[in-house]
Amino acid sequence: MTKTLEKDSSYLIDNTLIDPLMDENHEFLQDPYPLFEKYRAIGPIAWSSRGNQWLVTGLEEANQIVRDNRFGKNMSLWKNPNLMTRLLFKFLRARSAGNLLFQDPPEHTRLRGLMQTAFLPGTIHAMQTHIQEITDQLLAEIKPGDQGDLLAQLAFPLPVTVIAELLGIPAADRDQFKHWSKLVTGSLQGKVCPFQALKSFRASRELRAYLHKVIKNKQKEPGHDLLTTLSQIQTKEDGRLSEKELLANSMLVLIAGHETTVNLISNGVYHLLQNKEQHELLKQNPQLLEAAVEEFLRLDPPVQIVRRIAYSDIEVGGIKIKSGQAVTMLIGACNRDPRVFAHPEKMDIQREKFKHFSFGAGIHFCLGSELARNEARIAIATLLSKYPDMRLQEGQLSYRSPFALRGLEHLPVVY
Numbered sequence: 292m293t294k295t296l297e298k299d300s301s302y303l304i305d306n307t308l309i310d311p312l313m314d315e316n317h318e319f320l321q322d323p324y325p326l327f328e329k330y331r332a333i334g335p336i337a338w339s340s341r342g343n344q345w346l347v348t349g350l351e352e353a354n355q356i357v358r359d360n361r362f363g364k365n366m367s368l369w370k371n372p373n374l375m376t377r378l379l380f381k382f383l384r385a386r387s388a389g390n391l392l393f394q395d396p397p398e399h400t401r402l403r404g405l406m407q408t409a410f411l412p413g414t415i416h417a418m419q420t421h422i423q424e425i426t427d428q429l430l431a432e433i434k435p436g437d438q439g440d441l442l443a444q445l446a447f448p449l450p451v452t453v454i455a456e457l458l459g460i461p462a463a464d465r466d467q468f469k470h471w472s473k474l475v476t477g478s479l480q481g482k483v484c485p486f487q488a489l490k491s492f493r494a495s496r497e498l499r500a501y502l503h504k505v506i507k508n509k510q511k512e513p514g515h516d517l518l519t520t521l522s523q524i525q526t527k528e529d530g531r532l533s534e535k536e537l538l539a540n541s542m543l544v545l546i547a548g549h550e551t552t553v554n555l556i557s558n559g560v561y562h563l564l565q566n567k568e569q570h571e572l573l574k575q576n577p578q579l580l581e582a583a584v585e586e587f588l589r590l591d592p593p594v595q596i597v598r599r600i601a602y603s604d605i606e607v608g609g610i611k612i613k614s615g616q617a618v619t620m621l622i623g624a625c626n627r628d629p630r631v632f633a634h635p636e637k638m639d640i641q642r643e644k645f646k647h648f649s650f651g652a653g654i655h656f657c658l659g660s661e662l663a664r665n666e667a668r669i670a671i672a673t674l675l676s677k678y679p680d681m682r683l684q685e686g687q688l689s690y691r692s693p694f695a696l697r698g699l700e701h702l703p704v705v706y
């Protein structure tokens with residue numbers, strides 16, 4: 292029988308439980324997984340009155356929703372209980388016009404077709420040697436037994452350098468990018484304070500102005516990079532790509548591809564160093580590396596949410612989702628769905644082949660997934676062979692806000 296909000300309250304989240312996007316707190320940031328299990332106990336799809344949104348913990352249900360074109364990306368329809376967040380979504384939608392992540396077909400189909408050229412398997416494969424060179428350079432001065440912060444020394448600078456090169460941006464500007472990307476992604480929280488929102492607006496304006504300048508230079512001095520390819524398409528003025536879209540999607544690649552990959556490398560290394568038996572297994576069996584990276588992605592995903600708006604009344608898993616309602620897929624919960632994974636809370640790099648939800652699914656499936664996987668594999672393989680006795684330093688680690696991008700503040704290790 293279909294459950295609707297009016298008829299049945301068995302899937303309502305108790306108001307004493309926090310909503311991850313509305314009430315993020317320190318305890319939740321440190322370990323969100325116990326709360327996800329409380330939602331799961333209600334059902335694979337549960338209603339949060341605090342957040343005015345459905346929260347999805349079931350892998351099958353999440354896959355069904357993101358593959359159904361009756362769900363889309365027009366977040367300005369979401370009646371978020373927080374006024375500031377509502378205004379921010381309206382603003383972001385207007386500002387990010389042309390950004391493919393926020394588009395529905397047919398615009399999404401056209402833009403994705405153009406952007407895809409930069410992420411063809413051959414292009415990503417050809418970058419491998421260079422990713423290895425950057426990794427080696429970053430670790431060149433670090434000797435076994437040295438103490439350091441793996442996040443600052445490798446996990447952060449590697450992806451930002453790779454993206455700067457993919458786009459064709461001078462690597463010297465990478466610190467400025469870190470700053471902008473951090474401020475702009477701050478707006479991914481469910482509840483946004485006015486001060487944060489202002490900083491976020493300012494950062495996105497500055498980043499846009501900077502990219503505009505770089506693109507103009509590419510038109511005079513073309514290179515072998517994404518900005519050159521896209522600016523050549525744009526200057527043809529045949530309607531395939533406007534200048535606004537070129538800018539919006541360049542920003543998207545920077546933001547989508549940076550902090551996410553930082554988190555994959557650092558969360559992965561953290562879990563491996565915490566788990567001596569799995570660490571040893573991987574050292575003895577380097578052929579398990581690809582499977583290990585998939586397990587890191589499953590166990591503690593770098594991106595924790597994907598959201599859609601229902602464009603009509605739709606039934607999913609026996610629940611009626613009404614037109615205009617927001618649905619948030621909790622990726623970390625879907626990846627631990629016990630109906631799919633045995634002992635889902637355990638790291639097991641020898642799991643039977645599986646499909647996690649960490650790169651989403653359907654038409655918005657992550658464009659940079661192979662690039663991110665390659666960076667993580669190269670970074671982790673290099674660390675294992677150069678520092679076989681690497682371990683964590685003593686002490687409690689903390690996670691950054693917002694929860695939507697799950698990553699550590701620092702990762703102090705003894706190499």
Ligand code: HEM
Nearest residue numbers: 391392547548551552555593594650651655657658659663
């Ligand atoms: C571990 C690293 C990464 C994770 C976990 C990740 C995760 C995701 C997820 C979950 C989505 C789907 C969003 C949705 O359905 O609403 C997505 C989309 C996207 N990602 Fe990634 N991403 C990663 C790395 C990258 C990299 C390295 C790039 C580019 C250099 C990138 C570029 C994109 C783009 C352009 C989209 C939008 C695709 C579309 O809307 O069609 N991502 N990513």
